[in-house]
Amino acid sequence: MTYNSPLSDGRAADLAAALAATDPQTVLDIGCGWGELLLQLLAAAPAATGIGVDTDPRTLARGRANADDRELTSRVAFLEGQAAELASGPADVVLCIGSSQAFGSNADALRALYPLVRPGGRLLFGDGIWERPPSAELIEALGGKDGTTDLAGLIDHAISAGFRPLAIGSATRAEWEQFESGYLADWEEWLVRNDGHPEAAAVRGTADAHRDRWLRGYRDVLGFSYLILGRPA
Known part of the structure; x- marks a missing residue:
C-alpha cells in the first residue's frame, strides 16, 4: 500500500x-x-x-x-x-x-x-x-x-x-477500492498461502469483518x- x-x-x-x-x-x-x-x-x-x-x-x-x-x-x-x-x-x-x-x-x-x-x-x-x-x-x-x-x-x-x-x-470510488483492497491485501495473501494454519480462522474473521463493514456499511x-x-x- x-x-x-x-x-x-x-x-x-x-x-x-x-x-x-x-x-x-x-x-x-x-x-x-x-x-x-x-x-x-x-x-x-x-x-x-x-x-x-x-x-x-x-x-x-x-x-x-x-x-x-x-x-x-x-x-x-x-x-x-x-x-x-x-x-x-x-x-x-x-x-x-x-x-x-x-x-x-x-x-x-x-x-x-x-x-x-x-x-x-x-x-x-x-x-x-x-x-x-x-x-x-x-x-x-x-x-x-x-x-x-x-x-x-x-x-x-x-x-x-x-x-x-x-x-x-x-x-x-476507484481510489477507495484501491485503498481498501490494499488494506486487506496482506491478510488475504497470507490466507491464500496458509489456509490450514491454526490462526487462519481468526485472520479470516478479521478480514471478512472489515470487508463487510466497508461493502455493506460505509461504501459510498x-x-x-x-x-x-x-x-x-
Missing part, C-alpha cells in the same frame, strides 16, 4: 506539484506514517526540507528507509512524538492527512493547525467526510462518535479557523476530502 488513505498516484502527483509551486522552504507532515507524500513533495521542491511526525516507530522506520532509497535523507527527519512538541516553528507547507483525530474533531484540528502554518503558507488537509447522511448503526460501527461532517461543513470549519480554501477535492457513504488551504498573509 503506497498511501495510508484513498489516494491515487495521479492525485498525489497533482497535490505535490501544486504545493511545490509555492516554493516552500520548510514542510511539516503531521501523522506522517511513512511519509510518502512528504517525500514526493520534497523531490518536487528541491529547496525544501521536511519533518515528518508520527507516534508509530514502525512506519517511521519505513519512511527513513524510503528517504534513504531516494537520496533525501539529508533533507528530511522522521520524528517520533507529537507535532506540537517537535515542530520548530510555523512551516511553509503543513500536511495533515487522516490525522485530525489527534486533535479531537476536524474543527479542532483546523484550529490547532492554523498557527503551525506560516502566514502566506499552505495546509494540505485530508479528512473523512460524509458523502450522504450515515445511519445510526453505521456511526456505531465506526466507533460511536460522529464528529464528521459533509464537505460543505468541512469547508465552513476551515474558513472559521482562518484559512481560505484554494483547492477542494474528494476521493473517487464515508468519503475523504483533500483540501489545499491558504493562511492569509
Whole structure:
C-alpha cells in the first residue's frame, strides 16, 4: 500500500506539484506514517526540507528507509512524538492527512493547525467526510462518535479557523477500492498461502469483518476530502 488513505498516484502527483509551486522552504507532515507524500513533495521542491511526525516507530522506520532509497535523507527527519512538541516553528507547507483525530474533531484540528502554518503558507488537509447522511448503526460501527461532517461543513470549519480554501477535492470510488483492497491485501495473501494454519480462522474473521463493514456499511457513504488551504498573509 503506497498511501495510508484513498489516494491515487495521479492525485498525489497533482497535490505535490501544486504545493511545490509555492516554493516552500520548510514542510511539516503531521501523522506522517511513512511519509510518502512528504517525500514526493520534497523531490518536487528541491529547496525544501521536511519533518515528518508520527507516534508509530514502525512506519517511521519505513519512511527513513524510503528517504534513504531516494537520496533525501539529508533533507528530511522522521520524528517520533507529537507535532506540537517537535515542530520548530510555523512551516511553509503543513500536511495533515487522516490525522485530525489527534486533535479531537476536524474543527479542532483546523484550529490547532492554523498557527503551525506560516502566514502566506499552505495546509494540505485530508479528512473523512460524509458523502450522504450515515445511519445510526453505521456511526456505531465506526466507533460511536460522529464528529464528521459533509464537505460543505468541512469547508465552513476551515474558513472559521482562518484559512481560505484554494483547492477542494474528494476521493473517487476507484481510489477507495484501491485503498481498501490494499488494506486487506496482506491478510488475504497470507490466507491464500496458509489456509490450514491454526490462526487462519481468526485472520479470516478479521478480514471478512472489515470487508463487510466497508461493502455493506460505509461504501459510498464515508468519503475523504483533500483540501489545499491558504493562511492569509
